[in-house]
Every structure is written in structure tokens, then in C-alpha cells.
Amino acid sequence: MIAVFKTIPPSRYVIYVGFLLIFVTFAVLLRNDGFATPSNLFNIAQQTAPVTVMAIGMVYVLTAGEIDLSIGSIVAVSALLAAVVLREWSWPVAVVAGLGAGAAIGVLNGALVAYGRLPSFLVTLATMGVFAGVARRMTDLQSVPIQNDFFNAFFGSGSLLGLPSLILWTLVAVAVGYFVYRETRYGAHVHAVGDNARAARATGIKVLRVRFSVLVLSGMLAALAGLLYAGRLHGARYTLGEADLLTVIAAVIVGGTRLNGGSGTIIGALIGSLLMGILNNGLILMGYQPSDQMIARGLIILIAVATTLREPNR
């Protein structure tokens, strides 16, 4: 057993061990508070859906050696836009508008990073601020209710064949995300660009196109996360996604994706976001205040990062 672990780098399995450890701890500590009941676990999985969807995008972005800090703002803009459009038009128009907004912000990020040759950290820091402001302006801080039943069921509270739609979205996003990341030439090029951009270019890979595309992908997935929030809450508000950036980055890094690019894991990111969801849920059930939750989450991220990210030659 130990010999098996030694052949795999720690970053690859620590998440599973940590996940089990925290899950079992909560299951024991909260055995009388209904933590390990199917309905609570289903609830956690559903609440985690938007974070998982964004985390998949973040795996691509980090693997390509970039970062996207604007995802939280994209969530708010696309959810609000979809909600506003739904007042007058049908749901397909709202979906196109919402996803289109995310894609457009992603195109802006990607163009500035790839073709403007600017660092993604600064570009997306700037667009994070700009679109947080845009989201506040769109409806003058007012929340917008959504009364379209199909939209709410499709993205939020509905179900198909007994599976809640949020869990279906998670499964589809993870499956497609995993396939493209691991099984296609595009996925291989994303890895190569983040690992050694010069080597990638020298072998004929279109490095700039890859950088551009991961930021567009991340924007669109953040927009989808916005639609999932809007569907679940039957409405949109500028605060949606506000606190998600750190959770997403933590989930992805804890899951085993390198912050420096070149390697990552989609399944790890899924487990990482579920871990974040369990943490939140468990701490609430234990009666902690949101302030205590923030501290606990921060500490656990620190511990997780310290055990996964330390590289031997640093």
C-alpha cells in the first residue's frame, strides 16, 4: 500500500486521503446532525455545482500557465443578463445572452493576454474589477427574480430520471472537461503550452491560440455557473459569484493542479470542490459563524497546499 503511494507524486492522492479524512471526521462529529444523510449529501453536491463548473475552466487556464481572476464577476454579469432578458424573451435567448456575455469577456481577456501579450494575472484582475462594477450598474444593485419555470428547472431545481439537474450539469461538465483535457490533441497542447511555451511553439503548436482559447473557455464556464446559480435561486443578484474565486482556486490547487502550469486533474478539481462544499456544510452544521468558516477554510487550504504544493527542489 505504502509502496504504491511512493510511486505516485503526493499531489495526486493527498486530495483523496484528505477528502476521506474530513468526510469521516464530519460524519462522526455530526452523526446526530444529519451530515451523512443522503439528502444532505445530495444538497452539498448540488450547491457545489457552480464551483465545480468554474473549477474545470480553471484547470484548463492554470494548466496553460495562465490564471483567470474574473470568473466571479462573469458569474454575476451573465446571471443578471439572463435574468433581465427573461423578462421579455424566451429562455433560449436568455441562455445565449448569458453564455455570450461570458464568452465575450473571455474573448476580451484572451485577446489582451494572447495577442496583447499582457500577463493574465493583471488583465483578469482588471476585468474582475470592471465587470464587478458593470454587474452593479446593470440593475442598480437590484436583484432580478426569474419566473420562467423551464429555465429554473433546467438550470436549478429540476430533475431528470431522478437526478437533480445541478448534479447532471456537474456530471456532464466533468465528463466533457475530462475527455477534452486528457484525450484530445487540444488538451495535450494546453499541457504543453503551460509546461514549456517555447518548446510548444518550436514544435508548431499555436501557443497564442491556446492561451486565447482557455480564457474564452473559462469565461463561458463561469457564465454557465452564473446560469446555474440563477436557476437554483430563481433570480440573479450582483453578489453572485463574489466569494467564489478563492474557493475555485483552492479546489483546483488542492485537487492536484499545478499553479505553475503543465499538469492538472479534472477529477481532482471535482473532489476539491466537493471538499470545499463539505467543509462549508459541516462547519454550518457545527454551528460556526460565517467568520469562523472563513478562518477554518483558509487554514485548511493552507494545510492542503502545504502538503501538495511543496516541490523538492525549492
Next chain:
Amino acid sequence: MPALSIPTVASGDVTPVLSLQGIHKAFGAIVAVERFDLDIFAGEVVALVGDNGAGKSTLVKIIAGFHPPSAGRVLIDGAEVTMSDPSDSQALGIQVVYQDLALADNQPVYMNMFLGKELVKGPLRRLDRKRMVAETETLVKQLDVRIPSAKATIRDLSGGQRQGVAIARATHWATKLVLMDEPTAALGVAETAKVEKIIETLKARNLPILLISHSLDQVFRLSDRICVLRRGKQIGIRETAKTDNNEIVSMITGLST
């Protein structure tokens, strides 16, 4: 200035694989390469030597397609080509081995071997890892590059093993020319010997090699002809068998010995 005599290994009726004619490259007001002419024929190793800043790297970048020359012509098998991107030189059958090992460290050997040209299978165009692993194992065996496995991550290999992988990759994809830019600069003595042995194996395959090296010993061990550059000027070309260390050093430094 003495006339440039350009000795060739064959008589004039053989078309050179690569022909550089009147290559000139300036970056703004700075002239990196003044005028450069060279024909490389099948099966020969031509060494390009010169001090730092002589223009060797600029020539490598021109042949590799990173930037086009300001003037002059590049011919492959007698046909003029224009290149504006490394993918262009790749498509023409030119491969480069870089001194700082242009490998993706966190990827396995087989993915590096097929970087940018990954094999796919089926209607979904899935990566065909099995075939890439199998072909990689054959390739490294042919060149006697000893690595633990085609699935090993580059990061876990020694410098010599990495350069072995880089050379195996270059020779696999090169149909016209392999350009080696200081292939042993980052390696130790034993690893250098190993890489030189691999280069000698390549010579037998009729694939021409343009070798850039700071080590004159290495140049004399491996090359058929030596081309000297100094401050962007082409000083001359000598047949390795008909020259010696002193002559080449004086050509490089501009001082008579």
C-alpha cells in the same frame, strides 16, 4: 578580402538539401548576419562555429523559421522556400535540437516525442497513447537512448537522457535536415560522449546535420566541414580533414597564430 572558396563534398550536379544564399539579417540598425552562403548535402555534418555574438543563433532562428531573413534566399532541394513560423520549417522537414532542451518537463517521454503531432484514433480523434508509447520505445531503442520507460516523465530523466529524447524526436520528424544548437552545452562529460555517439549513428542515415558548437574538439570529432562566422561575417568554410585547430581558432578570433 580573400575570395570565399566553398568546397563541397560532391560535384556541382548534386542539389544541396539546404542552400542558404546571400542571407542577411538586421534588427533595426543592428546587423546580426551580414552575408551568409552555405550548401549542405545529404549525409554530411557541417559545423557552424564562431564566438558569442557571431550570428550563429540568428542563423539557427532563420533556418528554424522563427524569423525570416532581411535579404537572401533559403532553398530546400533546390526550391526556394519562405518561412514565417516554426511550423513552416517543421512542415519542410527541418528539426532543431536546442541547447536548453526544448522539452515539456511535466509530460511523459512519449508525449514529448509527438508534441504538436500527437497520434489520434477513432471518430472522436482520441489520443492514441498506446501507439505513441510503442513508437517511442522503438525510436529510443534504435538510437540506443537508455531511458527507464517511454512513460517516464521528462523531469525524472538525466540531462543526457533528455537530450537523447530531444535528438530522437528531431530525427524522427526530420526528413531534410537536423539543426543542432549546442546539443551538449548543458551536459557532463559522460553524457556528452553518449550524445556524440547518437549523432554518429545519425550520420549513417544520410540525414544532413548542421551542428553549432563551442567545443572545437567536438566539431573536429563529428563534422565533415567547418563554417566560421565572426561578428556576422562569414569568414570561410574548411573541410575538417584538411584543416586544424589553429587555423579554425585564428578564423574565429581574427588573429593569426
